[in-house]
Amino acid sequence: MGAEPRRGRPEDRRPEDPRPDRARPDDADVDALFALDDLDLGRESRAPAGARPLFRDSPAARRMLSVRQIRAEPAAAASPRGRQVLARFPDAEVVPVDSHWRIADLHGDEGNVDRWVRIKSEVLVLGEKKTLTTRPNGRSADWIAPGSANGCAMACAYCYVPRRKGYANPVTVFTNIDRTIAHLSRHLARLGPKTEPNQCDPAAWVYDIGENSDCSVDALISDNVADLVRAFARWPAAKASFATKFVNPDLLLLDPRGRTRVRFSLMPQEDSRLLDIRTSPVESRIAAAGDFLEAGYEVHFNLSPVVLRPGWARDWSLLLRHMDEVLPAPVKAQAAAEVIMLTHNEGLHELNLGWHPRAEDVLWRPDLQQPKRSENGSWNVRYRGGVKAGAVETMRELVAAHAPWLRIRYAF
Numbered sequence: 001m002g003a004e005p006r007r008g009r010p011e012d013r014r015p016e017d018p019r020p021d022r023a024r025p026d027d028a029d030v031d032a033l034f035a036l037d038d039l040d041l042g043r044e045s046r047a048p049a050g051a052r053p054l055f056r057d058s059p060a061a062r063r064m065l066s067v068r069q070i071r072a073e074p075a076a077a078a079s080p081r082g083r084q085v086l087a088r089f090p091d092a093e094v095v096p097v098d099s100h101w102r103i104a105d106l107h108g109d110e111g112n113v114d115r116w117v118r119i120k121s122e123v124l125v126l127g128e129k130k131t132l133t134t135r136p137n138g139r140s141a142d143w144i145a146p147g148s149a150n151g152c153a154m155a156c157a158y159c160y161v162p163r164r165k166g167y168a169n170p171v172t173v174f175t176n177i178d179r180t181i182a183h184l185s186r187h188l189a190r191l192g193p194k195t196e197p198n199q200c201d202p203a204a205w206v207y208d209i210g211e212n213s214d215c216s217v218d219a220l221i222s223d224n225v226a227d228l229v230r231a232f233a234r235w236p237a238a239k240a241s242f243a244t245k246f247v248n249p250d251l252l253l254l255d256p257r258g259r260t261r262v263r264f265s266l267m268p269q270e271d272s273r274l275l276d277i278r279t280s281p282v283e284s285r286i287a288a289a290g291d292f293l294e295a296g297y298e299v300h301f302n303l304s305p306v307v308l309r310p311g312w313a314r315d316w317s318l319l320l321r322h323m324d325e326v327l328p329a330p331v332k333a334q335a336a337a338e339v340i341m342l343t344h345n346e347g348l349h350e351l352n353l354g355w356h357p358r359a360e361d362v363l364w365r366p367d368l369q370q371p372k373r374s375e376n377g378s379w380n381v382r383y384r385g386g387v388k389a390g391a392v393e394t395m396r397e398l399v400a401a402h403a404p405w406l407r408i409r410y411a412f
């Protein structure tokens, strides 16, 4: 095989390995939140690639991802996209795996809980997505596209993504992005144009491309997201959409032509500091909105999850007032929002008690929540009917009072 995955340290590499050596990124402070100063969202960040260093090569990006080990399916490592990822992280040890899906010592070891966040930063997985399925949705998007990645380098305490693969769930990059794009193209061709407007979009079929990952972080690793943005820019009947908690200025260098919707997820800073581990500060997500719109994205907001705790309504008021003060008029003119109340999970609650128990003080509220058996048999909890309905109504009133320009696409 032309590109059998490398194994071992850089000095063990085969002589034909084309990648230049690089210094190992400084991983001190690896779990720190991003400071506003780390993010350069200015006009010059839209300069052509190559004119200035990419954000993904910056110290701030290395604090998010400081990859030391890549677990790789051999075929994935040998593919063009796999080779690109290996070249991005030249010092990483490469360990072949039979399947990206079952890596027992990585995903299944509860004992890893102490190292959970570190694994997210230091380990990547390369695999090929075997089954490509587009599923109907109808809320956030019309369709859920097959993901180009699975897992996340961030560690929000309420996140459902890690539950799917086990305990530690670092990013798996799916290297067969060409098949995913071909699949989407065929799906879209079968659909034809959207003939009836709905709350997802009046004219375009909306495909969520980031159900199980955060595309802004995925774009630090490979060009999968860039390829998807480029594909959707050519499809006038469709629109890509993804939610994000991370500001990656490199996405401003793409040319989405209005066919990709970025949904910046927002919550009061007090909640975010406690729950959104390793994400960009909420303020910087809001500050980025104008730049993303100017770069050709549609910019929406996810007001989620809404976490009920003493003072929650006051803090959401402050957040909405801040948005009203700082967002440019063109952003307001096209913005829409999803409002989603917190759902939690019994298994995740137990897991969080092992690494971030303070989060559970606000996430686990048996006095307000009721259990519901999920499709996979685990127990989810959500706010009781009356509690939830009242909170949704309060959110609607707060938006109407403080950010009346913000159309709520749906709230539940």
Ligand code: SF4
Residues within 6 Å of the ligand: 151, 152, 153, 154, 155, 156, 158, 159, 160, 161, 212, 213, 214, 244, 245, 279
């Ligand atoms: S950013 Fe999204 S995918 Fe990543 S941990 Fe947070 S909620 Fe999960």
